[in-house]
Amino acid sequence: MEVHLTPEQEAHLSQIAQHEGKHPEQLIAETVLSLLDEDESFRLAVQQGLAQADAGVFIEEEEMDARFEKMMRG
Numbered sequence: 001m002e003v004h005l006t007p008e009q010e011a012h013l014s015q016i017a018q019h020e021g022k023h024p025e026q027l028i029a030e031t032v033l034s035l036l037d038e039d040e041s042f043r044l045a046v047q048q049g050l051a052q053a054d055a056g057v058f059i060e061e062e063e064m065d066a067r068f069e070k071m072m073r074g
Helices: 007-020 024-054 061-073
Strands: none
Touching: 007 024
């Protein structure tokens, strides 16, 4: 697979890679793998949530707010 970047994007990528002490290709590969892992985790969480909803398992709004706040804090 090939990825085409503008010269400005390549320069920005090179700066980030240099700051991280990596080659740009390594940085791209790691970033793509991380994105794929996050996507898989998100899709699994959505499937689990839908299965729970189908089973009638819900949480109160306050609990959802607390979970959301915790998630946003990282």
